[in-house]
Amino acid sequence: MDKLVSLQTFIRVVEDGSFAAAARKIGQSRSQVNRAVAALEDDLGVQLLNRTTRQVSVTPSGQAYYQRAKGILADLGEAEESIRESRETPSGDIRINAPMSFGTLHLGPALVDFAGLYPDIRVELALNDHFIDPVADGFDMTVRISRPSETLALIDHEIIPIKRVLCASPDFIHTHGEPDDIRALTTLPCLHYGNLPSGASWKMTGPDGPVAVQVNGVFCCNNAEVLRDAALAGLGIAEIPTFIAGPELQTGRLVTILCDYTPPELFLYLLYPPSRQLSSRIRLLVDFMHERFGGQPRWDLVQ
Known part of the structure; x- marks a missing residue:
C-alpha cells in the first residue's frame, strides 16, 4: 500500500479515535483502514496502536510517529502550495x-x-x-x-536594530538641569516601562562599560507611547525606542540626554x-x- 496513504490513514485513526470513524471520514472500509495501519506497523517493526473491542489508543511509539508524520504531511502540503503559488498570482x-x-x-x-x-x-x-x-x-x-x-x-x-535613548522635555531640563552623570537618575524623576512603582533598574553601556542604575521611578506604564506623552508633559526622564519618540526628537519637543550611555540593543x-x-x-x-x-x-x- 502507498506509504503516503498509510500515513494519512494512521493520522486519521489517531485523531478520530477509532478505525470505524476514520473509515467513514475517508470513505473506505474498516478493514482497509486496519490494513493500512498494520502495514505501517509491519514496516516499522513496532506497534503504533493498542486495539480492543471498544477503543483504540496510541502507544508511546505511535504518539511519537504521529507527531513526526503530521509534521511531514504539513511540510508536504506547504511545498505543494508553494509550487502552485509560483505559477499563480499570490493569494x-x-x-x-x-x-x-x-x-x-x-x-x-x-x-x-x-x-x-x-x-x-x-x-x-x-x-x-x-x-x-x-x-x-x-x-x-x-x-x-x-x-x-x-x-x-x-x-x-x-x-x-532598534535604538533606544534617554530623553526628556526641554521644560524638564530647564527645571531640573541637564544631568551629566548617570547616577543622577537615582534622584531625578524617571518614567519607566513596567509595573514597579517603587523604581526600576536601567541597564546601559557607558564610557567605562556596562552599568546598572536603580532609577527614581515616579511613573510607569507597559506602553512606551504613554511614557513618551509623560515625558512630553515634563514628568521625567524616559528610556524610549526612537521608532516611538523619533518625531519629537527631530522637532526638539524631546531632547536626548546622557548620550554617552546606551541601553542594550x-x-x-x-x-x-x-x-x-x-x-x-x-x-x-x-x-x-x-x-x-x-x-x-x-x-x-x-x-
Whole structure:
C-alpha cells in the first residue's frame, strides 16, 4: 500500500479515535483502514496502536510517529502550495502578530500598502504586547522587538536594530538641569516601562562599560507611547525606542540626554515556522519588510 496513504490513514485513526470513524471520514472500509495501519506497523517493526473491542489508543511509539508524520504531511502540503503559488498570482491568508505600538505607528500602515500591492493576499493583523507561541496560536508570522529568539523550531529573520535613548522635555531640563552623570537618575524623576512603582533598574553601556542604575521611578506604564506623552508633559526622564519618540526628537519637543550611555540593543525581527518559508506569500512579505524598514530607519534622529 502507498506509504503516503498509510500515513494519512494512521493520522486519521489517531485523531478520530477509532478505525470505524476514520473509515467513514475517508470513505473506505474498516478493514482497509486496519490494513493500512498494520502495514505501517509491519514496516516499522513496532506497534503504533493498542486495539480492543471498544477503543483504540496510541502507544508511546505511535504518539511519537504521529507527531513526526503530521509534521511531514504539513511540510508536504506547504511545498505543494508553494509550487502552485509560483505559477499563480499570490493569494491566500497571512496571519501576523505584532507588538501594539510598532503595529499602530509603523507596521499597520506598511501592511495597508502591502495589501494594496497584493490584493489577493488576505492579511490578518493581531496586535498585543504579550508573548505568544506563533505555532500554537496559529500565526504565519510574528513581528518582535527584542533580542532574537534562539529556538531551533522557528526561523528568526532580522530586519534592523532598534535604538533606544534617554530623553526628556526641554521644560524638564530647564527645571531640573541637564544631568551629566548617570547616577543622577537615582534622584531625578524617571518614567519607566513596567509595573514597579517603587523604581526600576536601567541597564546601559557607558564610557567605562556596562552599568546598572536603580532609577527614581515616579511613573510607569507597559506602553512606551504613554511614557513618551509623560515625558512630553515634563514628568521625567524616559528610556524610549526612537521608532516611538523619533518625531519629537527631530522637532526638539524631546531632547536626548546622557548620550554617552546606551541601553542594550534590540532588534526588529520576523519569526515564523520553517515550513512557512516555502510560501510565496511569506517570501513576498519578508522582502517587503526589508524594503520598507531596512537600512537607516526613517524615525531615527541623526546625531
